[in-house]
Amino acid sequence: MADFYAARATKNGGAPLDGFVTALHTWDGKVYTVMNEPMCWVYNKKLLPEDKIPRDHAGLAKLLNDNPDTFKGKVSSYDIEKTGVGFFSVALDNKRMENFFEIPKAFGTAKARFLGSSGAMVESVASGESVFGYNLTCSVPAFQAQKNPNLGIVYPSDFTNVVGRVALIPNKARNQNAAKLFLDFLLSKDGQSLMAATPGLYPAHKDVPVKGLDAEMIKTSFKPVELGPDLLFNLDPKERLAFLSRWKSSIASGRR
Amino acid sequence: MLALSFRLPVVAIMAATVMLPLSIIAYQSVLSEPFFMGGGALTLDSFRYIFSDPAFWTALQNSFGVATGMVLVALPCGAVLAYLLVRTDLPARWLLEPLVLVPMLIPSIVLGFGYVVAVGPAGFYTQIAREWLGFAPWNVYSRATITVLAGLSMVPYVYIYLSTALRSLGSDIEEAARVAGAHPLRVALDVSLPMIFPAIVFSTVLIFFIGLELFGLPLVLGSPNGFDVLAVYLYKLTNLLGVPSYHLMAAVVMCLIAMTIPLVFLQRLFLRRAERYVSVRGKGNRSRPVPLGRWRWPIFAIVAAWITVTALVPLSGIVIRSFVSHWGVGVNLIEAFTLDTMRQILTDTVMLRGIVNSVLIGVVGGALAVACYTLVALATHRRHDGLSRFVDYLVLVPRGLPGLVAGLAFLWVFVFFPPLAPLRSTLFSVWLAYTVVWLAYGMRLISTSLVQIGKEVEEAARSCGASQGRTIRDVTLPLARNGLLASWLLIFLMFEREYATGVYLLTSGTEVIGTLLVTLAETGAMDRASALSLVNVVIIGIGLGIALRFGVKIHD
Numbered sequence: 001m002a003d004f005y006a007a008r009a010t011k012n013g014g015a016p017l018d019g020f021v022t023a024l025h026t027w028d029g030k031v032y033t034v035m036n037e038p039m040c041w042v043y044n045k046k047l048l049p050e051d052k053i054p055r056d057h058a059g060l061a062k063l064l065n066d067n068p069d070t071f072k073g074k075v076s077s078y079d080i081e082k083t084g085v086g087f088f089s090v091a092l093d094n095k096r097m098e099n100f101f102e103i104p105k106a107f108g109t110a111k112a113r114f115l116g117s118s119g120a121m122v123e124s125v126a127s128g129e130s131v132f133g134y135n136l137t138c139s140v141p142a143f144q145a146q147k148n149p150n151l152g153i154v155y156p157s158d159f160t161n162v163v164g165r166v167a168l169i170p171n172k173a174r175n176q177n178a179a180k181l182f183l184d185f186l187l188s189k190d191g192q193s194l195m196a197a198t199p200g201l202y203p204a205h206k207d208v209p210v211k212g213l214d215a216e217m218i219k220t221s222f223k224p225v226e227l228g229p230d231l232l233f234n235l236d237p238k239e240r241l242a243f244l245s246r247w248k249s250s251i252a253s254g255r256r
Numbered sequence: 257m258l259a260l261s262f263r264l265p266v267v268a269i270m271a272a273t274v275m276l277p278l279s280i281i282a283y284q285s286v287l288s289e290p291f292f293m294g295g296g297a298l299t300l301d302s303f304r305y306i307f308s309d310p311a312f313w314t315a316l317q318n319s320f321g322v323a324t325g326m327v328l329v330a331l332p333c334g335a336v337l338a339y340l341l342v343r344t345d346l347p348a349r350w351l352l353e354p355l356v357l358v359p360m361l362i363p364s365i366v367l368g369f370g371y372v373v374a375v376g377p378a379g380f381y382t383q384i385a386r387e388w389l390g391f392a393p394w395n396v397y398s399r400a401t402i403t404v405l406a407g408l409s410m411v412p413y414v415y416i417y418l419s420t421a422l423r424s425l426g427s428d429i430e431e432a433a434r435v436a437g438a439h440p441l442r443v444a445l446d447v448s449l450p451m452i453f454p455a456i457v458f459s460t461v462l463i464f465f466i467g468l469e470l471f472g473l474p475l476v477l478g479s480p481n482g483f484d485v486l487a488v489y490l491y492k493l494t495n496l497l498g499v500p501s502y503h504l505m506a507a508v509v510m511c512l513i514a515m516t517i518p519l520v521f522l523q524r525l526f527l528r529r530a531e532r533y534v535s536v537r538g539k540g541n542r543s544r545p546v547p548l549g550r551w552r553w554p555i556f557a558i559v560a561a562w563i564t565v566t567a568l569v570p571l572s573g574i575v576i577r578s579f580v581s582h583w584g585v586g587v588n589l590i591e592a593f594t595l596d597t598m599r600q601i602l603t604d605t606v607m608l609r610g611i612v613n614s615v616l617i618g619v620v621g622g623a624l625a626v627a628c629y630t631l632v633a634l635a636t637h638r639r640h641d642g643l644s645r646f647v648d649y650l651v652l653v654p655r656g657l658p659g660l661v662a663g664l665a666f667l668w669v670f671v672f673f674p675p676l677a678p679l680r681s682t683l684f685s686v687w688l689a690y691t692v693v694w695l696a697y698g699m700r701l702i703s704t705s706l707v708q709i710g711k712e713v714e715e716a717a718r719s720c721g722a723s724q725g726r727t728i729r730d731v732t733l734p735l736a737r738n739g740l741l742a743s744w745l746l747i748f749l750m751f752e753r754e755y756a757t758g759v760y761l762l763t764s765g766t767e768v769i770g771t772l773l774v775t776l777a778e779t780g781a782m783d784r785a786s787a788l789s790l791v792n793v794v795i796i797g798i799g800l801g802i803a804l805r806f807g808v809k810i811h812d
Binding site: 076 | 372373376377378475479480481482491495496497499581582583586778779780781782
């Protein structure tokens with residue numbers, strides 16, 4: 001990994017860090033979160049009645065198990081073997097809640113389909129092939145929801161994981177100064193405001209106003225992921241394979 | 257026929273091109289880390305890992321099942337179709353022939369998506385069927401459906417090989433059988449079929465190979481429900497451990513290559529006496545269609561139904577998806593109509609560069625590939641020595657290499673082999689990878705045209721005092737000209753639709769439509785993926801049209 005250690009931003013070319021929740025948004029002055037992206041759930045407004053919309057992690061498994069007619073074959077989630085972000089998001093869920101593996105078990109019972117990207121899940125839910133999609137990077141459905149009135153978004157109320165869109169400058173990057181200037185721009189008020197216009201994202205800079213998301217919700221249920229070496233936990237092959245095998249066996253036990 | 261001084265260098269260059277990426281993969285498969293990180297130790301751990309992984313065995317079993325099923329579906333359908341279109345008075349053959357090729361023109365990843373949009377659980381046709389019948393009469397996600405659809409999409413390959421063989425077969429033998437009172441069906445089964453036996457064996461092996469490394473269709477239709485084949489297993493290894501597990505991927509590829517060797521051996525065994533089937537002699541031949549009588553229109557209906565299922569259904573899905581912002585249950589498609597997606601594609605510089613590159617690689621690259629294949633074919637033409645045997649095996653080995661991995665191996669070659677490094681971000685890298693991946697397919701097209709030329713024509717030239725080179729130049733090649741032009745067209749088609757091979761080679765300057773499609777589909781941007789593949793189909797259609805207009809004959 002040594003090759004990918006980011007260059008430390010210098011003071012005069014450095015990023016204007018004031019105003020950032022520093023512990024969360026930069027790691028050792030090397031990796032910077034430039035934008036926040038919640039992991040949300042989606043549902044089809046035409047096909048899922050109001051009382052069956054999942055609202056939090058705690059109640060999700062029960063809701064799926066109690067309503068097989070509504071959900072059977074109609075739940076989508078990430079294929080966590082195929083996609084890093086899919087794996088990461090369920091690994092976070094597991095850290096934040098007890099009995100997490102009830103959820104994959106309920107997926108097994110509901111004969112959930114496991115897809116390779118948030119885009120594919122949106123396509124599946126928006127078309128009505130699925131009625132519910134679990135853990136999507138929110139910019140994708142938020143953008144689609146502008147065009148498609150059938151697509152609903154849920155930010156789970158017990159906790160909503162928030163991942164960072166990060167930027168870093170590799171030590172061996174050829175144009176260090178240009179990269180630093182660009183990073184500065186990304187972290188400046190102008191850059192942040194520009195990116196804040198993207199639906200489903202919210203700025204890393206606390207002085208830049210949030211658009212399209214409830215500021216109160218961000219304060220209470222949104223749980224940003226702390227940048228740091230701890231995140232490497234899911235790159236340890238042994239732990240990763242152990243988690244995958246537990247995930248798979250939970251699904252299999254639900255199928256029976 | 258040719259001197260060793262020509263044959264040896266040609267075979268040597270080809271062997272180097274094929275073996276270089278292969279040896280990198282072989283080396284990688286016994287290392288514990290990516291070879292370019294330097295620190296890996298020699299070990300068989302990768303093989304130990306995959307052999308103890310139940311998912312590997314399931315995927316292997318699934319791949320064998322799919323490949324066998326595909327052969328069982330594609331071979332009879334393709335054979336019947338070739339016979340009907342080449343030898344009988346089936347109506348509207350001029351229209352059917354280009355239509356038969358349509359399934360070949362759609363990358364299978366897009367084909368998969370086309371089916372989802374058209375006949376998936378929420379698809380347009382499924383909704384109509386549900387309205388009429390009250391239930392959905394098909395399940396596009398089942399194993400059986402995936403196998404049958406994959407098999408049907410291979411029918412054009414069988415059709416091309418068999419119809420090429422049938423066409424170069426004088427119909428005089430069939431007419432003789434007819435004169436002797438044989439029924440058309442009997443003529444087909446007892447005369448035409450045995451005569452094209454080599455082409456049948458070759459198609460079987462080729463489809464089996466394609467089946468073993470089938471990727472797009474099972475990825476889109478099967479994988480979400482847990483039905484994974486070998487190529488999808490391989491693809492999952494990229495992310496399974498968080499960082500690409502190149503050593504595991506290489507080990508899987510070595511297993512695939514190991515499986516190709518007995519198949520090639522079997523094929524050689526069957527074709528040992530290919531000479532028996534030579535039929536173009538130094539005399540003219542003109543074919544006369546076999547009358548189908550009252551069966552003409554029913555048979556036409558069946559052929560039309562096949563084209564509908566394999567081409568029109570997924571294609572209509574793609575067309576509709578290109579022009580709506582969203583779709584599905586309760587969506588009014590007219591309200592969702594939009595030209596934005598198409599506009600985005602046609603105004604994006606990267607997309608435009610990809611479109612131009614695709615045309616270049618298909619037209620110019622296709623011609624260069626045909627030239628290379630022809631040189632190799634000539635080097636083994638009418639020779640049954642060790643060198644020819646070597647080439648036979650060599651040609652089929654890359655066929656066991658999934659396009660995705662072939663592209664990765666070529667990336668390594670271009671990055672770590674200094675003389676080639678400057679060509680890394682040029683279209684040449686993509687061309688070389690394509691040419692090697694489609695080697696077996698192209699060589700077969702060309703050697704079919706060459707082998708059908710009677711030995712005595714060449715011998716006549718030789719006895720008049722012509723040198724070997726001159727015989728090739730003035731007799732063999734001109735006689736094979738139609739075959740070579742048709743090969744160019746078919747290679748053009750293959751290069752236009754190829755998608756997996758370029759994925760790892762994708763960088764600024766090497767964009768082609770196929771790889772851009774994969775990139776779009778991976779992020780789930782199916783509207784733009786559909787629009788781009790529509791552009792692709794149109795380009796291919798134009799190419800096909802021009803070729804046919806200028807007299808390239810894939811039908812007489």
